[in-house]
Each structure stands twice: as C-alpha cells, then as structure tokens.
Amino acid sequence: QSVLTQPPSVSGAPGQRATISCTGSSSNIGAGYDVHWYQQLPGRAPKLLIYGNSKRPSGVPDRFSGSKSGTSASLAITGLQAEDEADYYCQSYDINLSGVVFGGGTKLTVL
C-alpha cells in the first residue's frame, strides 16, 4: 500500500478534462514537501510532467497543470487526447520514512 493514495483509474472523452488526485498526510504533502507528477506511457520509462507542485518542464503542454492544498495534490489534464492514455504517478518526500515516496499510480483511459 502506497503512502500517497491515487485512484486506480480515471477516464474521459477526447476534449474533456480529467483530474487525478494524490492524497497524503501530515508527514509528507501536509508537511509542506513538494509534489511532482510523472507520465508513464505503456512500455516506457516515466517522464517528468509537473515539478514543484505546479511547474511544467520545457516541452510539456500547458494542458497539464498541477496544484496542491493541505495534504493533497491534483493533476489536471484538459483537452484530453488519445496520446494522453498512460499511467500517472505523484511523488513527494516523507519525513517518517526518511525518503522519496510515490503514489500507486493512476491509469488514464481516453474513451
């Protein structure tokens, strides 16, 4: 069981908006540690999508956005495209575990 909790799956039609939540606790997200998001296409390595809660690396479309509040964070994807079908992971730091922690991952299906 992952320290950061994500829904196993979310779905949406092309052009719509999808949101993926990442719920933590007072020892990680709630302690003020940054949340980062990764996209993993089938058979590929994860790719950094959002860092520092809401910053996008160069080359990531502005359809992807991140936010954080309290002990949770969210990844929003607008204008869904078929190429967005992938697994998405959140990541933060946990003071009790003294290390990096990941969410269990969410599979996004574009209907």
Place this chain on the structure above:
Amino acid sequence: QVQLQESGPGLVKPSQTLSLTCTVSGGSISSGGYYWSWIRQHPGKGLEWIGYIYYSGSTYYNPSLKSLLTMSVDTSKSQFSLKLSSVTAADTAVYYCARSPLLARSTDWYFDLWGRGTLVTVSS
C-alpha cells in the same frame, strides 16, 4: 543531450548480488548540480525509490533497503552503480537510473531525466 543507460545481468539467482551500472552520456556526472538515483518498478506495480549518490560519493539510501544496498560512482567513466545483496524473487523488477537536480532543499528533489530501464529477474 544528456542520456542515461542502464546495463547489467537480466537474470540473478536468489541470495546472490544484483549489480547494475548507469552510464551518463552527453554530459559529465562530475559537473555537479545533480543527484543520481536508482528507482525500481515491480511488474505491473508502482515505483519505488532505491537511493541516490552524488558525484562526490555521498549516498542516501531508502531506509527499507539500506542494509542490502551499496551505490558507487566512477567519474572517469561517467557511471554510477548499484549493488543489492541477498536478492529474492521480490527484487524482480525493472530498474531505472534517473537524475535529480540539486535543490536548495533536498527533500524537494524530483527526477527530471530517466534511463529506459532494465528488467532484472531473480530466479534459480
């Protein structure tokens, strides 16, 4: 353009030591500015951070794996390595090497560049 490439045996026997190397190309591992990490993904599962090493040789390991782990760096070859001892079937996973920018607060580190990953199977 900096690239990372994992290499090592794809099959390891139980109780033996898993050894992997990550080669950094297109840039120097000793230029500073980055931590170098190992992350693994069990089949069909999520991601697990293993540990990181700095070019100076300083390390920080996942406490749950610390007693079995050794990481090292060879700046002359722009490589860093992982050794995981006493492996079991539970260590079967895809192992990724990754890069983390050096930040003012190390607890905010993230992974901005990944290798393609290498599958290691633990089986007799």
